[in-house]
Amino acid sequence: MALYGADNGRGELRIHDSIDELSTDLADYIAELSDASVKDRGVFTIALSGGSLIGLMGRLCEAPYKKTVDWGKWHIFWADERVVAKSHAESNYKLAKDGLLSKVPIIPNHIHSINDSASAEQAAEDYEFIVRQLVRTRVINVSQINDCPKFDLIILGMGPDGHVASLFPNHSALNKNDEWVTFITDSPKPPPERITFTMPVLNSASNVAVVVTGIGKSEAVHLAIDNVGPNCPLLPARMVRPSNGKLVWFLDKSAASELDNFSQFSQS
Numbered sequence: 001m002a003l004y005g006a007d008n009g010r011g012e013l014r015i016h017d018s019i020d021e022l023s024t025d026l027a028d029y030i031a032e033l034s035d036a037s038v039k040d041r042g043v044f045t046i047a048l049s050g051g052s053l054i055g056l057m058g059r060l061c062e063a064p065y066k067k068t069v070d071w072g073k074w075h076i077f078w079a080d081e082r083v084v085a086k087s088h089a090e091s092n093y094k095l096a097k098d099g100l101l102s103k104v105p106i107i108p109n110h111i112h113s114i115n116d117s118a119s120a121e122q123a124a125e126d127y128e129f130i131v132r133q134l135v136r137t138r139v140i141n142v143s144q145i146n147d148c149p150k151f152d153l154i155i156l157g158m159g160p161d162g163h164v165a166s167l168f169p170n171h172s173a174l175n176k177n178d179e180w181v182t183f184i185t186d187s188p189k190p191p192p193e194r195i196t197f198t199m200p201v202l203n204s205a206s207n208v209a210v211v212v213t214g215i216g217k218s219e220a221v222h223l224a225i226d227n228v229g230p231n232c233p234l235l236p237a238r239m240v241r242p243s244n245g246k247l248v249w250f251l252d253k254s255a256a257s258e259l260d261n262f263s264q265f266s267q268s
């Protein structure tokens with residue numbers, strides 16, 4: 001792995017030779033954050049995304065993590081969800097349940113999933129209510145800067161268009177600053193109805209990891225991380241900059257291949 005602390009303030013870059021190496025590093029990183037949070041506060045609050053990410057987190061279900069992680073202290077949330085039934089193939093909940101949550105001993109009522117029998121607008125409202133309750137009872141920390149929930153870890157994927165969670169380029173949801181959870185009904189990527197954490201919530205987390213693999217996302221990685229000048233399209237992934245937290249990018253070599261300094265990484 002090549003490790004590079006980006007000097008342009010866009011986070012630490014961890015560039016991996018293979019998916020296998022990335023998955024192990026990601027599992028180590030999550031297990032370390034979980035240990036630290038459990039030691040510090042007695043709980044670990046983690047918000048997941050959907051897509052290819054869950055497969056890349058699969059190592060967590062294997063030795064040694066399956067036994068050494070304190071799963072009973074985890075509280076699971078979703079940074080975004082599609083407004084479909086929990087049994088639907090497009091559900092981020094189903095993906096996580098099948099690929100991770102059913103394989104480790106997480107306490108069922110620590111799995112804070114989204115109401116799948118409501119409209120997008122109502123589901124967003126309900127989810128914000130759940131998050132507010134858990135902030136009030138101090139399961140979730142609160143940001144001293146803006147009173148937003150401060151998750152111990154928000155783990156994001158990124159689409160080839162640079163979207164994170166369900167915050168898409170040029171969409172009005174990107175500018176929602178007064179809500180913690182919002183909804184969209186016109187997602188450019190199906191399914192159209194989704195709910196999502198807003199950018200202030202992403203940027204209030206103690207830790208944000210963005211996990212990206214594959215050549216098809218290399219252009220978006222470049223636009224999200226490099227100094228690309230004023231005419232660059234404002235990608236949601238580029239707007240992820242935790243105000244009082246740490247950002248780490250987990251990339252494979254293909255996703256990293258269009259970074260300006262990629263040749264330096266590949267020699268290290």
Ligand SMILES: O=C1O[C@H](COP(=O)(O)O)[C@@H](O)[C@H](O)[C@H]1O
Nearest residue numbers: 049050051052053157158159165
């Ligand atoms: O629609 C979504 O897409 C992104 C990226 O997914 P990927 O399959 O290209 O990795 C995902 O992070 C998000 O949670 C999901 O709803």
